[in-house]
Amino acid sequence: MTDQGTRPGVPAQSPPVEPKTVSGAPAPPRGSWWKSDGAEPVRRNIGLVGVLVILVIIGIVTRPELYGDATWFRNNTFTILQQASAIGVVTVGMTFVIIGGGIDLSVGAIIAIAGVWSTTLATQSYGAAGMIFTAIVVGVVVGLVNGVLISYGKLVPFIATLAMMVAARGLAAQISGKQTQVSANATINNIATTKILGIPLLVVILGVVVAAGWVLLNRTTFGRRTVAVGGNPEATRLAGINVKFHTLLLYALSGLCCGIAAIMLTAQATSAQAAMANLYELDAIAAAIIGGTLLSGGRGTIVGALFGVLVFSTITNLFAINNLSTEAQNMVKGGIIVAAVLVQQFRYRSLTHLLGRTPN
Incomplete structure (x- = not known):
């Protein structure tokens, strides 16, 4: 006789089974998320924060008399953020372009022509609104x-934007007559000195652009399509997405950030002058790369790109x-870029395989 609710040949209580995923495969072991590709941006961002901490420690060791002054440290932090503000805004646009599988070598020249055009006497006569609108x-x-x-012209992004870099610089020089154009508008000039709740307005603008870029990339269809276009444009096209038009929008977004x-x-x-924002394209590309954006497209983060800008x-x-030369600074930057690319080439999983070990 069997107990009520049971059947002959079937144990009253089945033994515990290993949890499975929806596909039927065993669930990943605990802690494996941290080692997965999905956690790679988090690991990289933590690493970049560590780099920033190391740089601060180096500053404390080399100039203790400065870093020991709390007021100086606070003011210097805002100085760094202000210096990073413009290139940070450009890097947001550059990150979208690279994730989408492209590159933009013309961002510095676009800034130059937008700055020169917005500071002509004719444009300044329309006031601050006219200058901002023009830029x-x-x-x-x-x-x-x-x-x-x-x-639509099917030019390689490197060639197209390289040509634009040269042409835009030339047009900016032609418009300005190779002269520096002074901004006489107090509202525009005060952007650099205005503070909101003690925070420089330039830093606030950077924060707004970064936040908008993060939302656009991570919470909208536009962002998902950008990743898809950069990862596999042919599959994206077959899925019904207009790859050409989306690419057009990505470069327009980069131009918006440059303005x-x-x-x-x-x-x-x-x-403003034709030589302004010189080599900004290299700084923006480098910041995006060390922030985790793949040059081949299909992956990248806005937060990581921001950390890259702050590191530089x-x-x-x-x-x-520390009164060190610009040449030494450029060599260090070059080394950081190489290191960042090597990290992309040999990530955790590849490294463990190289050492002959399997991640736990």
């Missing part, structure tokens, strides 16, 4: 030209307070 429109239009050449940065740099220098700005500040 943004010029940036977006030049970005759209890049997008058209790449998406905003042009106003920020104009406010800081109270002027902190290095620049550290070299300045």
Whole structure:
């Protein structure tokens, strides 16, 4: 006789079974998420925070009399953030372009032409609103030209944006007559000195752009499509997404960020010239790379790119307070870029396989 509710041949209580995933495969062991590719951006960001801490420690060791002053330390921190603000805004746009499988070598030149155009006497006569509107429109239009050449002209992004870099610099020099154009608008100039609750307005603008970029990349269809286009454009096209038009929008977004940065740099220098934002394209690309953005496209984070910008700005500040040469600073930056690319090549899983071990 069997107990009620049981059947002959079946134990009253089944033995425990190993939990399985939806696909039927065993569930990953505890702690494996930290070692997975999904946790790679978190690991990288923590590593970049560690780099920033090391740089601060180096500053404390080399200039203890400065870092021992709490007021100086606070002011210096805001100085670093202000120096990072314009290039940080540009890096947000660059990150989207690289994730989408492209590259933009013309961002510095776009800033120059947007800054010069917005500070002409004719534009300044329309006031601060006219200057801001002009800088943004010029940036977006030049970005759209890049997008058209790449998406519909089928030019390689490197060649198209390289040509735009040369052409935009030349047009900026032609417009300005190779002269520095002074901004006489107090509202624009005050952007560099205004503070909101003790925080410089330039830093606030950077924070707003970074937050908007994070939401756009991680919480919208546009962001998901950007990752898809950069990861596998052919599969994305077959899925019904207009890859060409999306690529066009990515370069327009980069141009928009350049227009905003042009106003920020104009406010800081109270002027604009054809040579402004020189080599910004290299700084933006480098910051995006060390922040975890793959040059091949399909992966990247806005937060990581921001940390990359802060690392470079902190290095620049550290070299300045120690009176070290720009040449040495550039060599250090070059080394960091190489190291970041090597980290992308040999991530945790690849390294453990290389050493002949299997992650737990």
